[in-house]
Each structure stands twice: as C-alpha cells, then as structure tokens.
Amino acid sequence: MTASTDFLAQLNPSQRHAVEHFCGPLLVVAGAGSGKTRALTYRIANLVLTHRVDPENILAVTFTNKAAREMKERIDVLFAEQEAQANYGKPLSALSARDLTQLKSKIYKTLTKHLWIGTFHALCARILRFDIEKYQHPNGYRWTRSFSIFDESDAQSLVKAIVTQALNLDDKKFNPRSVRYAISNAKNQNLTPDDFEREQPNYRGRVIADVYRRYQQSLAENNALDFDDLILVPVHLFQQNEQVLGYWHKRFRHILVDEYQDTNRTQYDLIRLLVTNGEAIDRFNDWQHRSVFVVGDADQSIYSFRAADFTILMNFQDDFGDRLPDDDTRTMVKLEENYRSTANILEVANHLIENNTERIDKVLRATRGEGESIFCYRADDETAEADFIVAQIRNLEFQHPELRWSDFAILYRTNAQSRAFEEVLTRYSIPYQVVGGLRFYDRREIKDVLAYLRVIANPADSVSLKRVINVPKRGVGKSTLEKLENAAQTLGGVPLWEILTDETSVKTLAGRSAKGVIAFTQLIKTYRDRLDSAKGSEILQDLLDASGYVEALKTEGTDEAYERLGNVQELYNAILQFEEENEETSLLAFLANASLASDLDSVDESGNMVSLMTLHSSKGLEFPVVFLVGLEQGLFPNFRSLEDPAATEEERRLCYVGITRAKERLFISYARERRLYGSREPASPSLFLAELPTDHITTNVGLGLPQRMTTPMRETRRKQAAAAKPGSGAHEFDWNVGDQVVHNAFGSGEVTHIFGAGNKICLAIKFPGLGRKIIDPKLSTLQRLE
DNA sequence: TTGGGTAAAACCTCG
DNA sequence: TTTTACCCAA
Numbered sequence: 001m002t003a004s005t006d007f008l009a010q011l012n013p014s015q016r017h018a019v020e021h022f023c024g025p026l027l028v029v030a031g032a033g034s035g036k037t038r039a040l041t042y043r044i045a046n047l048v049l050t051h052r053v054d055p056e057n058i059l060a061v062t063f064t065n066k067a068a069r070e071m072k073e074r075i076d077v078l079f080a081e082q083e084a085q086a087n088y089g090k091p092l093s094a095l096s097a098r099d100l101t102q103l104k105s106k107i108y109k110t111l112t113k114h115l116w117i118g119t120f121h122a123l124c125a126r127i128l129r130f131d132i133e134k135y136q137h138p139n140g141y142r143w144t145r146s147f148s149i150f151d152e153s154d155a156q157s158l159v160k161a162i163v164t165q166a167l168n169l170d171d172k173k174f175n176p177r178s179v180r181y182a183i184s185n186a187k188n189q190n191l192t193p194d195d196f197e198r199e200q201p202n203y204r205g206r207v208i209a210d211v212y213r214r215y216q217q218s219l220a221e222n223n224a225l226d227f228d229d230l231i232l233v234p235v236h237l238f239q240q241n242e243q244v245l246g247y248w249h250k251r252f253r254h255i256l257v258d259e260y261q262d263t264n265r266t267q268y269d270l271i272r273l274l275v276t277n278g279e280a281i282d283r284f285n286d287w288q289h290r291s292v293f294v295v296g297d298a299d300q301s302i303y304s305f306r307a308a309d310f311t312i313l314m315n316f317q318d319d320f321g322d323r324l325p326d327d328d329t330r331t332m333v334k335l336e337e338n339y340r341s342t343a344n345i346l347e348v349a350n351h352l353i354e355n356n357t358e359r360i361d362k363v364l365r366a367t368r369g370e371g372e373s374i375f376c377y378r379a380d381d382e383t384a385e386a387d388f389i390v391a392q393i394r395n396l397e398f399q400h401p402e403l404r405w406s407d408f409a410i411l412y413r414t415n416a417q418s419r420a421f422e423e424v425l426t427r428y429s430i431p432y433q434v435v436g437g438l439r440f441y442d443r444r445e446i447k448d449v450l451a452y453l454r455v456i457a458n459p460a461d462s463v464s465l466k467r468v469i470n471v472p473k474r475g476v477g478k479s480t481l482e483k484l485e486n487a488a489q490t491l492g493g494v495p496l497w498e499i500l501t502d503e504t505s506v507k508t509l510a511g512r513s514a515k516g517v518i519a520f521t522q523l524i525k526t527y528r529d530r531l532d533s534a535k536g537s538e539i540l541q542d543l544l545d546a547s548g549y550v551e552a553l554k555t556e557g558t559d560e561a562y563e564r565l566g567n568v569q570e571l572y573n574a575i576l577q578f579e580e581e582n583e584e585t586s587l588l589a590f591l592a593n594a595s596l597a598s599d600l601d602s603v604d605e606s607g608n609m610v611s612l613m614t615l616h617s618s619k620g621l622e623f624p625v626v627f628l629v630g631l632e633q634g635l636f637p638n639f640r641s642l643e644d645p646a647a648t649e650e651e652r653r654l655c656y657v658g659i660t661r662a663k664e665r666l667f668i669s670y671a672r673e674r675r676l677y678g679s680r681e682p683a684s685p686s687l688f689l690a691e692l693p694t695d696h697i698t699t700n701v702g703l704g705l706p707q708r709m710t711t712p713m714r715e716t717r718r719k720q721a722a723a724a725k726p727g728s729g730a731h732e733f734d735w736n737v738g739d740q741v742v743h744n745a746f747g748s749g750e751v752t753h754i755f756g757a758g759n760k761i762c763l764a765i766k767f768p769g770l771g772r773k774i775i776d777p778k779l780s781t782l783q784r785l786e
Numbered sequence: 787t788t789g790g791g792t793a794a795a796a797c798c799t800c801g
Numbered sequence: 802t803t804t805t806a807c808c809c810a811a
Contacts, residue, residue: 064801121801152800227801305799416797419802436800470787477787513787598801616799638798654799677796678802 024287025320028295032660033340045078055114059252063259141220148224148461149595187228188264188307223460249277260296264307342371349659376699377669386420409623413636435613439599445564459497472552474516536587626662631670631686740785
C-alpha cells in the first residue's frame with residue numbers, strides 16, 4: 001500500500017467509494033452522523049495526493065464559514081501526514097519542531113492556500129472582487145470592486161424608503177419586511193423584476209416588482225449588493241460573458257458542494273454554469289478531468305424560508321447523472337451507517353421522520369449500543385422547564401466526571417427561548433454561550449465603525465455615510481441631511497458624497513452645519529488617500545482616534561459605553577487576526593468577511609461552556625447530551641406552519657435534526673403554559689411528541705405517554721374545530737388520529753396526522769400498500785368507518 | 787438639533 | 802417583556 005492511499009483504510013466501503021470518486025458526477029446521500037464531512041475532506045485530499053489534481057482546480061462549498069475553516073484544517077493535517085511520510089519517511093508525530101514548521105509552511109504555500117473553500121456567499125464575493133466590473137446590468141448600472149455588502153437591516157430600510165417616500169404607499173399594506181422578503185425570494189429563484197411581474201400580474205405583484213426595480217437601482221447608486229446579489233450577479237455575469245465564465249469553468253474542474261439539500265435555484269444555476277460552461281445540461285457530457293460531487297440529506301432540509309429547495313438534490317441524477325435507478329446507478333452512493341448516536345436515539349429519529357411523505361428512502365443504521373432511554377419532561381411553564389434542565393445538567397456533570405460543560409447543548413426553535421435558560425444557568429454559575437441572537441457584527445458600535453470603513457472604501461455607499469456623518473455628534477441633523485440628499489436626488493441621483501465634497505454646495509445647503517459636514521469629509525478623504533498604502537488595521541486604529549468615536553464613548557462613561565468600547569477594541573483585534581490568517585488581506589476583503597460572518601463562526605469549543613442555540617444553528621454539530629425544548633403546538637411546530645402540510649414536514653425535519661445531534665443522552669421537554677410577550681398563554685404538547693416510539697421513552701407524566709399526550713391535543717382540536725364552524729356540519733371537521741376511513745380512489749386507510757385547525761384541516765392518511773398521503777377532506781370524498 | 791418621553795409593535799428560522 | 806418609532810419641549 002502506498003503512502004498516499006493508506007489513509008483511505010479508515011473508511012467504510014460506502015465512504016471509500018465516495019472518497020475515491022474521481023471524475024464525473026456523484027451524489028452522496030449522507031444521513032446524519034454518517035461521516036459526510038470526513039468524506040468531503042478525504043476526497044479533496046485524495047484528489048490532490050492520488051490524482052495529482054492542482055489545488056487551484058478545486059472549489060468546495062460549505063454551509064458556514066466555520067465549516068470551511070475546519071475543513072481546511074483537516075485537509076491540512078491529511079496533507080501533512082502524507083508529506084511527512086513522503087519527505088521524511090516517518091509519521092508526523094515523529095518530526096522535530098523545526099521540520100514540522102517547515103513542512104507546514106511548505107504545505108500551506110504549495111497546497112492549502114490554493115484551495116477555494118467557503119460558503120456560496122464568501123466564494124462569490126471573492127469572484128466579484130475580480131470580475132464585477134465586467135458585469136453589465138440591463139439598465140446600465142455599474143458596480144466597482146469596492147462594492148459594499150448590505151445586510152438585512154440596510155436592505156429593509158432601503159425598501160422602506162422606497163415604499164413610503166418614492167412610491168408614497170402605506171407601509172402597513174406593503175410592510176417593508178414582507179416586501180423585502182418577496183424580493184429576496186425572487187432573487188433566490190433567479191427572477192428579475194420583469195419575471196416577477198409576469199408571475200404575479202396582480203396589483204400587489206406589480207407594486208412589489210416596482211419596488212424591486214427601484215431597490216436594485218438604489219443598491220447600484222450605493223455601489224452595493226445585498227446577500228442575494230452575491231450569488232445572483234455572478235450567475236448573470238456568467239450568462240452574459242463567455243470569457244469570464246470560461247475562465248472560472250476551466251479553473252474549477254472539481255466542484256464539491258456540502259448540504260446540497262439547502263441550495264436554492266440561483267445557487268444551483270451557479271454550480272450548473274460552472275460545471276457545463278453554460279452548455280445545455282442534457283447535452284453536456286465532457287466529464288474528462290472534471291467532477292461535481294454533492295453531499296446532502298433531504299431529511300435535513302430546513303431552509304426553505306430562504307428559498308432552499310431539496311428537490312434540487314432529488315433531481316441531481318437527472319441533471320448531471322446517468323439517470324439510472326438507485327440500485328444500478330454509479331452516480332449515487334448512500335451513507336447510512338451512523339457513528340454518532342446510540343441506537344435508542346436513532347430509533348426515535350427514524351420513527352419520527354417516517355411520518356414525512358417527501359423523502360429519499362433511507363434509514364440510519366446504528367453502529368453503537370442501545371444507550372440510555374430518552375426522557376421526556378412535562379413542565380408547568382418555561383421557568384420550570386429551565387429549572388428541570390439545569391438540574392439535569394448539574395446532576396449529570398456531578399455523576400459523570402468525564403462530562404464537561406461543553407458536552408451539553410440546549411436546542412430550541414426560537415432565539416427568544418434562551419432567556420429562561422440563561423437566568424437559571426446564571427443562578428447556578430454554570431458557564432454558557434448563546435449562539436445566534438445578536439451577532440458580534442450586528443452590534444451598534446461595530447456597525448458604526450464598519451460604516452466608517454465602508455465609506456472610506458466606497459464613498460458611494462450613502463447608507464453607511466448617513467449612519468456615521470453625525471456619529472459622534474457633529475451638529476449635522478436630520479433637516480441638513482435632507483437638504484443635501486434632495487440636492488443629490490435633483491442632480492439625477494448622484495452619490496451624496498459628491499455633494500458633500502463640494503465645499504460651496506455644502507456651505508449653501510448646510511448653513512450652520514457646514515462646518516461639521518466639512519470636518520467629516522476631510523476625515524474620510526485623509527483615509528481614502530491611505531487606502532492603498534496602509535493596512536486596514538492601521539487605518540482603523542487612527543480612525544478610532546481621529547473620528548472622536550472612542551473619545552465620545554469615554555465621555556459618556558456609562559457601563560454600557562465601556563462595554564461598547566471593549567467591543568470596538570475586539571473589532572481591532574479581529575482585523576489584526578484577519579490580516580494574519582488570510583491570503584487576501586485588503587480592507588475590502590476584511591469588510592466582506594465581516595458582512596458575511598455568522599454568529600456560529602464564533603462558537604467557542606475550547607471554552608467549556610454549555611451551548612444554547614436554535615435548531616437551525618445546530619445543524620452539523622453534535623453533543624453528548626442534548627436537550628430539545630419547547631415541544632409545543634404553535635412553538636414547535638411553529639404556528640406559521642400549522643396549516644401547511646409541507647411546512648409541517650419541514651418542522652419535522654428540524655426536529656429530526658435536533659434529535660440526531662445527540663450522541664449519548666437525549667432529553668425532550670415541553671411546558672403546559674408559556675410566557676409570550678409578557679402574558680401567560682396555555683400550551684399544548686407538540687404533534688411530534690405523539691409520533692415518537694413509546695417504548696424508547698421515559699416520561700414524568702406516567703406510563704402510556706402517547707395516549708396521554710395526544711388526548712389534550714385532540715380536545716384542543718375538537719374545540720378549535722367546533723369553534724371554527726358553529727352550527728351546521730361541525731362533524732365534518734371532527735377528525736381524530738386513528739380514525740379508519742375509506743377514500744374514493746385509494747380505498748381504506750387510517751388517519752395518522754391532522755394538520756392545521758378549524759376549516760383548514762388536512763389529514764395524513766396511511767393507505768396499506770399505497771403509503772401515506774396528505775388529503776384535504778373538503779376536496780375528496782372520505783367516509784369514516786365507526 | 788438634541789434628548790427624553792410614551793405608545794405601539796414584536797417572536798420564526800439565516801448568510 | 803423588550804425593542805423600536807414617533808412626538809414634543811428645550
């Protein structure tokens with residue numbers, strides 16, 4: 001066995017199949033905990049070490065920045081182990097410190113540095129820093145490589161300004177948030193304003209299309225892109241410019257995509273363009289020296305709210321593959337062996353997910369022992385729930401000396417649920433970290449300082465400019481700003497900056513405030529001149545002083561101000577670290593990195609703290625002990641999904657994700673009463689609780705858990721159904737789980753779920769031999785057998 | 787122009 | 802309960 005292949009011996013046959021795949025398409029259907037990250041990293045290492053692929057030709061898309069970082073680290077280790085054998089003839093651990101340093105630096109320079117690994121957003125931002133100036137918008141808008149990236153709040157205020165000011169519409173009727181959401185959705189499905197209008201030709205659709213057009217114009221005027229544009233613009237650029245596409249197509253011969261079930265239409269278009277060089281997909285056949293390798297699990301698709309579409313994964317073989325059935329195909333491999341969780345946990349997870357209708361058939365096979373039973377706790381309210389869970393944590397930590405605080409995770413549906421747990425954890429002095437919530441880069445002081453940097457890099461960015469022109473106070477108030485903006489508008493939408501830099505105009509328009517405006521523009525100009533010569537960190541350091549920002553915080557002198565000061569200091573550390581760790585150290589690269597950072601990226605694994613996070617954030621992570629909390633109707637599944645069977649299935653997948661995070665112990669809990677906005681509301685147990693297999697669960701509610709838990713739910717349903725339609729025909733809606741029915745087309749079956757409430761009820765019915773189908777009793781003839 | 791006050795809205799998930 | 806938006810006095 002040669003040195004370059006013996007690391008493959010650690011893999012099981014399916015993993016090995018995936019890892020050794022060289023050219024052509026491959027879909028890896030990878031269940032939770034089946035070693036998919038390992039398959040990805042090993043394959044990249046194998047491409048380079050065995051097939052001698054130039055690292056420059058590899059593009060790997062991950063779901064988070066953190067995953068990208070970890071993948072790079074793991075590949076680095078694999079490279080190092082192989083090179084140690086090859087160059088020194090001994091294992092990595094036997095190398096002297098000097099040789100090790102030398103080897104690592106050589107590996108970084110020749111191999112790791114050239115790999116493109118990152119999220120869709122980060123990779124696309126990088127491509128755009130090369131090529132955005134070649135992009136031609138149909139309306140003639142232009143962007144430069146110093147474009148700003150607008151976050152969600154920037155985007156929403158832009159939409160709000162268009163709705164209320166430019167179009168003079170009621171922002172109650174056209175809620176900026178929902179309009180922005182509609183635009184985002186359109187972009188994620190690769191729809192232009194015209195496309196959108198064609199799809200929704202009604203009044204609302206036309207208005208939104210109009211806002212969308214103006215919104216895009218606004219972005220262009222600011223030389224800015226939103227998150228969705230980061231993907232959409234490269235797609236359009238590739239579609240319109242053969243040379244640009246040709247370059248990247250030639251460069252990225254081997255493309256790998258993780259979490260493929262969570263890609264949206266636009267991201268799919270991007271991948272397809274890069275793979276086929278724009279050729280029609282059914283004609284593309286040139287797989288020599290080229291591969292596309294995607295890894296995903298339809299059962300873990302939980303991002304449909306940002307237009308992710310798991311049918312893209314289901315269609316992979318039709319798109320790229322040989323179109324053969326599962327058993328014969330050479331373009332799909334399934335990883336079904338789970339190395340993470342105990343058999344009990346897997347049993348519960350498998351049982352739950354079987355309630356979904358739309359999935360690729362797949363079971364997680366246990367490789368570990370049975371493990372402890374799952375415990376389900378019914379609490380009186382959210383405080384009692386937190387008390388119970390923290391008591392369990394203290395207890396387990398006490399009884400099992402091998403457990404650290406960081407081995408525990410509390411997973412919930414919404415960020416707002418963290419508070420109760422934080423209070424109790426604080427009371428017992430248990431260290432914890434809340435992941436999600438307010439991101440570091442979303443704090444006010446950080447956004448302020450970044451806005452300064454953004455204006456310095458991109459003065460056309462009027463949104464950032466307005467944010468800081470009067471921070472700290474320079475006597476430039478609302479009315480002054482309004483006059484200046486009007487002037488910019490009248491001159492045909494020139495950037496505000498152009499008005500500000502003309503001293504005469506400023507003196508005419510701003511009057512008393514002119515002094516402050518001029519001071520501000522002078523400040524920005526000073527740093528713009530240094531943009532090419534100075535490092536970002538140097539600019540930031542001087543700026544904090546010269547702008548008076550730090551001074552103002554010190555003068556304020558409150559505890560809060562000192563906390564902000566600390567955060568600003570931390571930002572300075574962040575930029576220093578960025579410059580140290582990254583190949584591309586420009587201020588532009590740092591700003592993009594800051595815009596795209598997620599709170600998940602800052603998860604501290606060394607800190608030994610209990611982790612609190614949403615189920616969405618927990619994807620891809622694992623913990624020995626997991627608490628899955630708040631399993632109540634309306635909370636989880638969330639109330640917005642109650643009436644929509646497809647949405648309920650997504651909530652169920654989310655629950656599946658939560659369960660499969662657990663390695664050793666799983667606790668599930670719900671409360672009978674919960675505080676919402678401050679007032680107490682009664683809560684009923686989640687639909688999902690009744691779907692868990694009784695014999696693997698212990699509970700504090702006595703034996704016979706599913707019966708007892710479904711009863712109150714049935715009563716609520718009955719009440720809701722009766723209330724929804726008083727008088728005649730209430731019996732139509734009075735369905736219960738377990739009802740035997742006869743359907744005019746499918747024959748007899750059993751009701752297994754009830755979706756929604758009132759007159760919007762849908763039933764999931766299991767028909768022997770035909771499987772489970774979701775049926776609207778109002779639209780089909782259903783007869784109940786008594 | 788600024789700062790303080792009160793009233794109304796917000797809590798779904800995210801790069 | 803907490804956060805944000807808007808109004809008015811100084």
